[in-house]
Amino acid sequence: MKGKPLVSIVSAGMSRFGKREELYGRELFVEAASEAFKRCPNLNPREDIKAAFIGMMGESFEHQGHTGPTALNWIGLLPTQAFRTEGACGSSATAIRCGLFAILSGLADIALVGGVEKMTHRATAEVTEYLAMACDFPFEQWNGLTFPGLFAMVATAHMHKYGTTEEQMALVAVKNHHHGSMNPKAHMQKEVPLEKALSSRVIAWPLKLYDCSLISDGASCLILTKPELAKKFTDTPVHIIGSGQASDTIGLYERKDFTSLKAGKLAGREAYNMAGVNPSDINVAEVHDCFTIAEIVAYEDLGFCRPGKGGRFIEDGQSQIGGKIATCTSGGLKSKGHPVGATGTAQAYEVYLQLTEEAGKRQVGGAEIGLTHNVGGLGATGVVNIYSRE
Secondary structure, eight states: OOOOOSEEEEEEEEOOOBOOTTOOHHHHHHHHHHHHHHHOTTOOHHHHOOEEEEEOOOSTTTTOOOHHHHHHHHTTOTTSEEEEEOBTBTHHHHHHHHHHHHHHHTSOSEEEEEEEEOOTTSOHHHHHHHHHTTSOTTTTGGGTOOHHHHHHHHHHHHHHHHOOOHHHHHHHHHHHHHHHTTOTTOSOOSOOOHHHHHHSOEEETTEEGGGBOOOOBEEEEEEEEOGGGGGGTOSSOEEEEEEEEEEOOSOGGGOSOSSSOHHHHHHHHHHHHHHTOOGGGOOEEEOOOSBHHHHHHHHHHTTSSOTTOHHHHHHTTTTSTTSSSEEOTTOHHHHTOOOGGGHHHHHHHHHHHHHTTOOGGGOOTTOOEEEEEEEETTTTEEEEEEEEEO
16 A cells, blocks of 8 residues: 655756856756746745755865855755755755655754755866765775776676676666657757767776766755645645665675665665555656666666566666656756766656656656655665655
């Protein structure tokens, strides 16, 4: 039996993702919050919002910390209490969790949760270095490992254990760029043929250019409230009915199995149990496709298919719009972009659009239950949320 709503999303907003030159991250957050406020005319943000949780990975990109008050100042919500949440690439998914805690505890009836990152003004080498701070310093960073190299280890382990192929990984890129081509807010709104993905330059074998997510700028946010208050603000609330979070070792070298991200798997199990649903009930999902192998692993960890069958799942078209579980309909991190602090709530933004039937050309027909899966680092943080429309 489907679980009862924990909290309700009554509005959502997202900036356009991409290379947003001459803008600070705080200005991108204004874009996202402005959309959320505009969607919800019955909301008086300054009076109604009692807490805000803003995800951001780190200070290095803009040489700026203290994100919570900075963002709230620019969207006119001072003196509302503000908190920054950090979980690497899962930073704004942890913001959603904190919003759940605040509302379920009774300390706030309405909360704003979101995330932001400004990355593209930095050189690729700098971005790679800053992102690598989410892996282990003495045993990984110090020895030259970066996330493309670490996820390449996941890919080669999966290939060795299950026979997963480079072509199957490339098919994830093809699918997600197809979905992203229909998303007006995506960073890269263009199709990528399979041959182009397979022939692109190697970044860390077997991962090639089109196996890797984009360096992007962007922001996103949600307005959460108690389910019993939702109809005061919208006729089409989207309810969070299950939520899970787990942690794992920060270093890949400490794990026995490289072919699964345990924190995401455990978070999914917790969310399914709380929501009272099974993987087969999910109609639309946004999973953490920072690299194409990560999406294949997510299929398996979330129970969309059996372990080792993720390559066949994409090959058979099961994760495209019209397939068994439409996955990364936004274009995912791969095409929509991956401004790391904004990714978790951007995934929820897409599910919100799908469940309120506002996703345009990429709309999944009859979508009633959605899922978001966001991991931080190489899965040291895993967050899964499950959503249901009214």
